[in-house]
Amino acid sequence: MSFVINNDRRMMINAQSKGQLHRGGTIMEYKFSEKVQTLKPSAIRELFKLMVGDGIVALSGGNPAKEAFPEKEIAEITQKILTENPIAALQYSISEGYTPLREQIAEYVKTNFNIGTEEDAVLITSGAQQANDMAVKIFCDEGDAIACDETIFIGSLSAIKANNVKLVGVKGDDSGMLPEQLEEAIATNPIKAVYLIPNFSNPTGLTMPLERRKAIYEVCKKHDIIIIEDNPYGELRFRGEHVPAFKSFDDAGIVCYSGSFSKVVAPGLRVGFMIANKKIIDRGTLLKQFTDVHTNILAQMIVYEYYKNYNIKKHIAEVSAFYAKKSEYMCKLIREKLPKEIKCIEPDGGMFVWCTDTSGKIDIDELVQKLVSEKKVAIISGDVFITNNSKSHSFRLNFTVPSMEQIEYGITSIGEVLNGLYAK
Amino acid sequence: MSFVINNDRRMMINAQSKGQLHRGGTIMEYKFSEKVQTLKPSAIRELFKLMVGDGIVALSGGNPAKEAFPEKEIAEITQKILTENPIAALQYSISEGYTPLREQIAEYVKTNFNIGTEEDAVLITSGAQQANDMAVKIFCDEGDAIACDETIFIGSLSAIKANNVKLVGVKGDDSGMLPEQLEEAIATNPIKAVYLIPNFSNPTGLTMPLERRKAIYEVCKKHDIIIIEDNPYGELRFRGEHVPAFKSFDDAGIVCYSGSFSKVVAPGLRVGFMIANKKIIDRGTLLKQFTDVHTNILAQMIVYEYYKNYNIKKHIAEVSAFYAKKSEYMCKLIREKLPKEIKCIEPDGGMFVWCTDTSGKIDIDELVQKLVSEKKVAIISGDVFITNNSKSHSFRLNFTVPSMEQIEYGITSIGEVLNGLYAK
Structure with missing residues (x-):
């Protein structure tokens, strides 16, 4: 059951x-x-x-x-893909993801959120969780530490721990993590990265204001610490003004940005992405290759066609x-x-x-x-x-x-x- | 490009x-x-x-x-799922995979290959590569070793190395890995698992006869060593007699069996599975949860409906x-x-x-x-x-x-x- x-x-x-019987050896x-x-x-x-x-x-x-x-649009799109272009949707594909989708994401986040430079690239992942997990694997050996808010999404928390990486909770206020507390955590722990959900955080719903983001960014830049910017909810704003992403002012290439289509299209498709400096994406692409080869290609094509042919903003x-x-x-x-x-x-x-x-x-x-x-x-x-x-x-x-x-x-x-x- | x-x-x-500009900081x-x-x-x-x-x-x-x-059957099935049951196919799902598919797999491999006991369970993975990678992660810490044929699929080889696990190539003959050579490798290396493609191996095409399988199994059982049995090609036999899987006589629960729908349905769907003792599957399910939450659920439903409604044997x-x-x-x-x-x-x-x-x-x-x-x-x-x-x-x-x-x-x-x- x-x-x-x-x-x-x-x-x-x-x-x-069901349907399995014991064979009777000593396990x-x-x-x-x-x-x-x-x-x-x-x-x-x-x-x-x-x-x-x-x-x-x-x-x-x-x-x-x-x-x-x-759901109706997805049914229409899927039918079209599977009748007009079935082999592309069913055959093996490339590890960094469906090229038209990667280009579309790069353009979308650049146009809408000023995210991405010519030093950056996009890697398609099986949900943002995989992007976060990969960022941890790329930068942390067992025994290293990651700083995060004292109160943070249990899925991320568990993913970090599953890599034998230590979690260091950093105190915050209503604007999120406190820069001086982060400085202190860095001084006393082998911190390689800071994990943040800057928009409508899970579970607190808090959004970090721009000034605080800049202050946290400066601390990380000074200490060569990576920022894992997890942004699954960013587009679901219904009050107040958009706050620029860390990645939008990332002139040192320290931000790994994790995006997701789970909250704006459908989570069951398991399509997310990482945007980071090309050197980081190169490592991520290799990890992806050796972990699960590539993300379901039909799902990637569905997301691409949805953004291309329908009004995502609406x-x-x-x-x-x-x-x-x-x-x-x-x-x-x-x-x-x-x-x-x-x-x-x-x-x-x-x-x-x-x-x-x-x-x-x-x-x-x-x-x-x-x-x-x-x-x-x-x-x-x-x-x-x-x-x-x-x-x-x-x-x-x-x-x-x-x-x-x-x-x-x-x-x-x-x-x-x-x-x-x-x-x- | x-x-x-x-x-x-x-x-x-x-x-x-495309569409990304350099911002001008020092990376x-x-x-x-x-x-x-x-x-x-x-x-x-x-x-x-x-x-x-x-x-x-x-x-x-x-x-x-x-x-x-x-491709036609997949298009039909997908249309049916997305019109009759779209929310189940698009919403978050459970980490061990779509229950009807897991039950179907358990029954299929039991009926056809005598695989699985009541001590075992099925975990759906994003392709067999993920099942193999998880088996490595479940049993190996960094610095541990895995034995495999001297000549083996480069994807598996890289996946093992990506976990900072040492690969020990073991000599074989036309029947595959030699038990006495495996004994020797175990004596001189911290081997936790043996990785094998027993049917039509990639790249050699060799199939290991039953007697050799039993001899290798006994060596592993004696030393408490896990067998990662990777079987992506097993059903694509066109000459000779079926050879029973290691998992079919695994009375000690040491075999992690990796199966795949990539070669018999479609690889782009990225649906595979692991069959192993429940304690192992429990660990795998947690890893899955923290890695990519679950495998694309639409793809799992497609595979389930295909096996249910069409003639897979034919x-x-x-x-x-x-x-x-x-x-x-x-x-x-x-x-x-x-x-x-x-x-x-x-x-x-x-x-x-x-x-x-x-x-x-x-x-x-x-x-x-x-x-x-x-x-x-x-x-x-x-x-x-x-x-x-x-x-x-x-x-x-x-x-x-x-x-x-x-x-x-x-x-x-x-x-x-x-x-x-x-x-x-």
Whole structure:
């Protein structure tokens, strides 16, 4: 039986294969590699078991809304490719990715975000997660360290650890990582790279202002430290002004930019990309070759044709407007229904609202458990996103997946359970 | 400009992105990780530049024939999926792969090849290359060693090296790796795993008989050494009897079996799988999660529907018959047109014919160069498949991609150039 967890980008519970019989020998005692030994099934896996199923209102997800997929257009495009040009879509292809897509990405990010110089190149990856993972592998040997926000996406956190690379959480404020704290971390750790989600970060929803980006950049440049700029949500802005990417002012070639089509086209296609200096992309291309040869070529052609033949700007604007409505509604309800001790960060885009119990009195695990058992509402404890083992006193809410009705029921339920907990 | 090399599973020459301008800073001196520093662009890349282009007859490839793809069926299936069930095909999915496909694979390999016990599980990977790479990562730390044939597929060889794992080439005979030689290698190296392509190996085309498999298995079992059984070509048999897989008698759970749909459905889909003990698959699933989240789900559904609704056995029989004709024709021409000093291994299946100059007098590099410049015929020097830096005195010919006419022209040309070289 398989237990599908439709939240975040990687959760699932052991699925069993049928039709297999035991042969009756003594199974070897496996000695796994050091880095694989340290991999732990995510701490929230067990929680997830309680959290997904019929009748559960999931504010715990990390998926795009199903309404956000251009499914008709993808069906049309795919039919066209597979009837007009099937061999190109089915045969082996080149490791750095489908050339028209790479050129299209280079032009798109240059025109729209001033990203890329003639020193840079594009590598197509199987999602931005692979781009991040490759950047880690390109620059870090086992035992090296990577700096990141104290509170950061669990998938990235686990990917870094899976390389036997140490994570160093750096303190921040509402504008993100603090440059002087980064300086301190660099002085005391073998830091090779800084990992950042500068736009609508997962889980906090925070966006780093330009001045802070420049300050962080200067610190990294001074110490020859790579910046892994993970930007899966950047185009899903529904309030405020665009903030230039690190990569847009990267005159020292220290930024590895990870982009994704998962949030603006469809995540199941697993198409993302890395933009970095050509020397870095050369190493990445070799790694890609030896890891999985190349990314599914049909999916690359689908993304290319979608951008070429349809109005991506309009699609993104529609998705963002759809998410804005949900985010605003969720934040309004939080202000109305949750105790005043709960402060939330209202995001300018992305997919998440981050709530913190400023009193520090609430046991978040208890909140999570009670919500599931008493209200059938799923949320994620902030503790799973913390790089050190401290307590976050926070929880993450997703607004892209639930309907408006589910958002209302969910937030109302959180309010009721919290009121009960504060009254204790 | 992009230079597509349609041979083997990963070759390409640097492709440039358009529309990017230099920003004018001083680019950082990159310090790459140790394992990435040692990655070398394949030695044959430069040769490939000469080898592909208009008018070149390529016997150098490693792709399936374009005639071997069930392109109409794939177009039909894909249309059905994307109209009837688009969200499942486009949304995030689970890391171990599409459950119906995993169950289907488990049943297929059990029924047809007696592979799998109740202790085993299936993990879907992005091609068999990823399954092999994961097996290496699961069992090897940097500095560990893997044993393989002295002459082995360059992609696997590079993948192992990219993990900073040492390759130990083990001598073999016409039945493949010699058990006593493996014993010796184990005694003198920190070998954690043995990598084998037991059926129609790339590049030699050799198949290991059952008795030899059992002898190798016993050596590995005795020393707690994992067998990475890579079987991309196994179903493409066109002569002789099926030989049971290592995995079919694996009572100690030491075999990681890598399978692929690249040669029987389509390689561009990048769908492969690993079958191994559940404890190994658990580690692999975590690695998969942190590397690229999951394999393209549309592609997994396509493979599932193809096996479910079409006659895969008939398709494989047709492809094998098509390849048999080409292989036999190539071998017949080799006997007729090449000097008697050239001995070839006539394969029972797969995609390659391996030719060796028994006199040892021919400079294979010179042969390759002359064939390109004088005859516009591309072949691959056997030297690129050698684990130590010795000379192979061999070359690899592919018969799946070229037409019968191209095979005739190619072998005739090799004969002419060889005759010239022997006459010198």
